[in-house]
Amino acid sequence: MGMCPVCNGLNELNDTCKHCHTILIDHGRMMDFGEKYDAYLPIEMKKLDNGIKDDQKEEQCVHLVTCPTCDEASLVLIQEW
Ligand SMILES: [Zn+2]
Ligand SMILES: [Zn+2]
Structure with missing residues (x-):
C-alpha cells in the first residue's frame, strides 16, 4: 500500500489553477470529506470521481483543491510512494 507524500x-502540493495559474489550496484527501464534497463539485468532477474509484485509488491519493481566485474546486491525483 502506497503512502501519499502530500498527506x-x-x-x-503545488499544482496551479488552469484558469489563472494561482497555486491551488490543498484541502486534504477527498475521502476524508465523505459525501460533503459532492454538493459543490461540478459534474465533470463527479464523473472523474467515478472513473478513479476502481483502478487508481490504490496508488493515487485524491486531494480536493480549490483556487482562491476563481473559487473553483477540483481534484488532484497524487502519486503515492
Ligand atoms: Zn494525500
Ligand atoms: Zn483560478
Whole structure:
C-alpha cells in the first residue's frame, strides 16, 4: 500500500489553477470529506470521481483543491510512494 507524500507532509502540493495559474489550496484527501464534497463539485468532477474509484485509488491519493481566485474546486491525483 502506497503512502501519499502530500498527506504525510513530505511534499507540497503545488499544482496551479488552469484558469489563472494561482497555486491551488490543498484541502486534504477527498475521502476524508465523505459525501460533503459532492454538493459543490461540478459534474465533470463527479464523473472523474467515478472513473478513479476502481483502478487508481490504490496508488493515487485524491486531494480536493480549490483556487482562491476563481473559487473553483477540483481534484488532484497524487502519486503515492
Ligand atoms: Zn494525500
Ligand atoms: Zn483560478
